[in-house]
Amino acid sequence: MVAVFFFVFLGIPMARMAAVPLKAADSENQINEGLDATDAISKANAGIKTPLIYGDIAPSKNRNAVPCTATGCTWPKSGSYVYVPVYIAPSYSVAERNVIINGLLSFHSSTCIRFVWKDSSHRDFLYFYPGTGCWSYLGRQGGLQQVSLQSNGCLYHSTVQHEVNHALGFHHEQVRSDRDSYIQVLTQNIVPGQEHNFVKIATNNLGTPYDFNSVMHYNKFAFSRNGQPTLLAKTNPSLDFGRATTMSVNDIARINRLYKC
Template identity: 35%
Template sequence: MVVLRWIIPLILVATSLADCNHDRPPIARYGSDDPYDKEEASRVAMQIDELDEDDKQNPWELSGLFEGDIVLDKKVSRNGALKEKYRWTKGIVPYYIAENNFSDEEKQAIRKGLRAIAEQSCIKFRRYRKEDTSWVVFRSNSSGCWSYVGMRPGGQTINLQAPRCIKHGTVIHEALHALGFWHQHSSRDRDKYVRILWENIIPSKKHNFKKCNCTDFGVAYDYGSIMHYTSMVFSKNGKPTIKPLQEALIMGQNFYLSTGDALKLRRMYKRQCSRRRNTQNWEPFSEHFSSMDDIFG
């Protein structure tokens, strides 16, 4: 116990120093401008702050953007974002965590969310370097939990409102958007698996239930996907807005990458990852502070 008392502070200090020592990217081209006006930003922030730990609704569902947490690029259609040029080169995602936006514990939560993706796919996360032309910056200076879909040249933001958005599942969810995932409920074959209860949806939110021409890479519809809406999202009357047509033990969760999510990710990036010599993501994770300099390679 005595040893732990001084080892743990050393781990946190070393992690903080590592964050300060690596390259800092320029202002991201995508997501640096707040997607909300002041009134909407305040409303979104308040809704998320008021979420209880046991609340079944996910914070990203309350983030006030398209389908809750997606920032749409006016120059890129939903179907356009499926093109391979929006996949990360060689399956490698340079990332940067804004230094003054998060506590050391929150930074660790972000890294562990990325680690969960790396462990179940060929995706590799590494610290931003000056020569990178595309990267993700994690920040918390806006309201809500949100991301763009797919890679954007010139840098892009994943916003995680502290502390409610800095949950393991929420980090995974937003990172999967950046990797190219849309929400499961918007898949083109969804009517075979769920019924949208339009009569229970807030009228101004009905556009969030439109289907997209998104490929599923041959992976079956997944009720347990971390990208699936919960049943009560955008309800105007406290009644369900989505009903499964098959018996589902769970529909929408914010805890882990499902088997279907992992399979889809591996198939999505099969070509990109095959272009790099070494597909091993990283060395086995160690809690020792000496390994914190660059966790993901």
């Protein structure tokens, strides 16, 4: 049996994680932090057998994948901050680990979310591991909560932020409750059997506008069967969107409003 050692930093913000020495990926395994989430996730998740909904969300352990923030799936706040314990699988390389760490640290500069190392006192925590594909659960599930970021295909800044947003309780932009005022879904171009990924949800939009630049918005060719768009912007059908490589102003505002930062 392989022994697994936890580094314990009880209650200390994950800024301490920055102490992990940075190391560039070798020339044969470059990690591109600039790829948008849609392309990374759709390629990595193509053909995987893991049961997923909306492309990269694991079915909830305890509830339906409705806006779970209304049913208690947010992470608890302590004082001014929301501490989210994490553990990163040791099988990642230093370069791969740094992509995850930097993605997590990006939340610290603009929100009250603070990621901390998981220790023996934490029951609920995010476990980042190189599984098959890129996916997360929606909101806090309780106990060990997997976030799959496979080594070959999911380690991008945008993808880390995208999956962590799911874990914080946020769904995709293109399924939000008011989407019909902004986008048209072209069902004839969707891969058969993938239509469920476009079902609208009664989301709590927290008073923020529909955002084509959200890191949670899939691009216009998501799940296309024929290379034609599956999503069109109603005001400008030629608009290209869903190409964000980092969180937008609205993504940050939603986190801060939901968690009362």
